[in-house]
Amino acid sequence: MKFANCNKRILMLILTVCFVFLLSINIAIAEHDIKILWRVPTKPTVSINVARGGQFFGTIDKSGEVRLYNNKGSIVWKAALAGATNMLIAKNGRSVLVYAERDPKHQYVYFYNSSGKKLWRHKVKGSVWAGAVSHDGNYAAITTAKGYVYLYSPDPKKYRFLRWYIGGVGTSIDFSPDGSKLIIGTWKKSLLLSYSIKGKLLWKKQLGKESIYTVKTSSDGKTILTMLPASKNNHTIEIALWNTSGSLLWRNYVKGFNAKSLVSSYSKFVALGYQRWVVPKKSIAERRLAVYNSKGSLSWEKGGLFFSPHLASLPSYGNDVVVTDGVKSIYKINSKGKILSRISLRGTIRTLEASDDGSKILIYCGDGWLYLLKV
Numbered sequence: 001m002k003f004a005n006c007n008k009r010i011l012m013l014i015l016t017v018c019f020v021f022l023l024s025i026n027i028a029i030a031e032h033d034i035k036i037l038w039r040v041p042t043k044p045t046v047s048i049n050v051a052r053g054g055q056f057f058g059t060i061d062k063s064g065e066v067r068l069y070n071n072k073g074s075i076v077w078k079a080a081l082a083g084a085t086n087m088l089i090a091k092n093g094r095s096v097l098v099y100a101e102r103d104p105k106h107q108y109v110y111f112y113n114s115s116g117k118k119l120w121r122h123k124v125k126g127s128v129w130a131g132a133v134s135h136d137g138n139y140a141a142i143t144t145a146k147g148y149v150y151l152y153s154p155d156p157k158k159y160r161f162l163r164w165y166i167g168g169v170g171t172s173i174d175f176s177p178d179g180s181k182l183i184i185g186t187w188k189k190s191l192l193l194s195y196s197i198k199g200k201l202l203w204k205k206q207l208g209k210e211s212i213y214t215v216k217t218s219s220d221g222k223t224i225l226t227m228l229p230a231s232k233n234n235h236t237i238e239i240a241l242w243n244t245s246g247s248l249l250w251r252n253y254v255k256g257f258n259a260k261s262l263v264s265s266y267s268k269f270v271a272l273g274y275q276r277w278v279v280p281k282k283s284i285a286e287r288r289l290a291v292y293n294s295k296g297s298l299s300w301e302k303g304g305l306f307f308s309p310h311l312a313s314l315p316s317y318g319n320d321v322v323v324t325d326g327v328k329s330i331y332k333i334n335s336k337g338k339i340l341s342r343i344s345l346r347g348t349i350r351t352l353e354a355s356d357d358g359s360k361i362l363i364y365c366g367d368g369w370l371y372l373l374k375v
Contacts, residue, residue: 034322034330034343035374037360038073042370045351050362051089052135054355057362058087058096059370066098068116073372077116084110086128090137095119095154097140099128109142111154120159124150130172134179139197141182143170149184151197164199166191172214176244177221185213185226192226194246203246208238219265219356223249227272230257239272241296250296256288264314265357269293271321273311289323291335300335309333313354313361315375322361322375324349330361332375345371 043061050057056076057069064084068076081098083106088097093114100106104127111119126146133140140152147167153160168186175182181202184193190211194202207213208228216225221244228238237259240251256274263270272290277283288303289311303309309323312330320340322332327348332341347367354361361373 034332034341036343037071037372037374039369039371040069040073041368042067042364044368045364045370047086048351048353048362048364048370049087049089050353050355050360051091051093052133052137052356053091054357054360055091056089056093057372058089059364060084060087060098066096066112068093068096068112069370076114077112079112079116079118081110082106086131088131088133088140090133090140091135092137094137095133095140097131097133097142097152097154099131099142102127102129102145104145107144109150109152111140111152111159119154122150122152122159122161124148130170132173132175132182134175135177136179139175139179141173141175143173143184145169149173149182149195149199151182151199162199164195166193171212172216174215174217174224176217177219181244183215183217183224185215187212192224192242192246194244205242205246205248214261216261216263217244218263218267220267223263223267225261225263225270227259227261229259235277237272237274239270239292241267241270241294249294250292252292252296254290260311262311262314262354262358267294269299269314271311271314273309273323278305287326289321291321300337302333302337312352313358313375315358322354322358324352328365330363330373343373345369 045059045061047060059067064082067078070076083100084098085101096112098110108123110121124144126144129143131142142150151162168189170184171187172185182195190207192205211228214227224242226240230237235257237254237256239261241249256276259274261272270292275285277285286305287308289309290301291299293299310326312322324330329344347365350364350366352363359375363371
């Protein structure tokens with residue numbers, strides 16, 4: 001009897017260990033899953049946007065209809081706005097900025113609140129080139145073709161704005177996470193600028209001449225990523241990482257074109273997706289994905305003619321990267337090139353936008369559906 005009881009205990013122990021092992025495997029797999037949170041039909045879309053914080057999502061269709069969706073895929077509100085092409089959503093949907101990008105015929109910016117009420121319409125000098133909203137929704141900013149920056153406080157009770165001249169055209173603009181600073185990359189004079197929200201110049205750096213730079217601040221507020229896309233005459237991409245005081249941390253040059261770059265939430269690494277010629281005379285190009293560490297050293301690189309990674313997002317944990325194949329599939333891969341998760345959609349991916357932490361990806365497909373994915 002004692003022997004039988006002992007065998008039962010051993011069997012139960014073995015079963016428990018197996019159960020825990022299988023559970024741990026399932027948990028590990030679940031951590032790497034890419035899931036579709038919702039899918040809704042939509043009209044032919046010209047732009048999409050994910051709010052700071054990833055709780056609200058926006059689209060603008062070809063007719064200028066603006067839609068705001070919540071986390072469940074339900075339409076919170078919609079509004080008709082002829083000529084609109086871009087929208088930016090503050091955290092919790094508190095403020096929504098809508099404008100027409102680089103369109104001299106439409107030089108107005110529009111502000112809506114979370115319930116869809118139009119708060120303000122303001123005409124600016126010159127077409128709008130770029131825009132940004134602060135994380136807390138207290139401020140919004142745009143740049144214009146006339147070399148101006150407009151800083152707005154879209155409070156529903158008292159609308160205010162401040163304008164100043166920066167000389168060059170602001171091609172890219174972003175707020176620091178605490179909302180106290182603006183970072184601007186310009187064209188023509190090609191400057192990297194930092195201003196306080198009162199319009200005071202904090203610092204500036206001279207970059208290349210007649211170059212269009214993009215800027216992006218990391219979610220931890222420690223670094224600024226700049227990128228110079230390749231031109232028709234010079235297929236060289238420049239990416240650089242700066243601290244918030246304007247000191248250069250590192251700069252790298254890559255032969256290629258059609259580039260996209262992202263900095264991780266905690267400034268631990270930078271990813272660059274790009275194309276490069278394999279046989280230039282025959283117009284044969286391949287896509288590559290390069291990941292750099294915080295010191296600018298190349299950690300790993302993948303891609304080629306048989307695997308064409310299009311950079312999608314950088315989840316804030318670890319050094320995994322989410323890419324698409326440029327058609328219908330989305331992959332999450334690790335630093336060794338192992339595919340951790342894969343999902344395929346029904347339609348061809350037209351455009352996508354990721355949340356600040358990279359955990360949510362909004363995708364518009366050519367079959368007329370809008371997807372929200374959880375990484």
